[in-house]
Ligand code: SF4
């Protein structure tokens with residue numbers, strides 16, 4: 057058992073060593089909230105604290121214009137804009 061690592065940001069921050077989002081989004085930070093959401097759901101825990109966490113970065117997350125410039129910098133081929141969108145749909 058356990059949360060699948062597929063489509064999960066490892067928070068390795070390797071992308072940020074080489075790339076900065078033109079919209080100023082710290083996307084690994086937001087994807088980490090996405091991971092916490094998935095874990096909470098898997099273990100039947102309250103998502104309220106995670107919703108609160110998301111509120112802190114909500115405005116930042118909404119600046120994503122899906123330009124896809126970040127994609128090639130993720131070692132794990134994550135679809136970052138899609139995951140940001142999902143995070144908003146789950147927690148926004
Ligand atoms: S987006 Fe990809 S490269 Fe960046 S921290 Fe997450 S897993 Fe690592």
Ligand code: SF4
Pocket residue numbers: 077078079080081083119120121122123124125126127136137
């Ligand atoms: S797709 Fe979104 S997160 Fe990625 S570089 Fe463009 S604006 Fe930034």
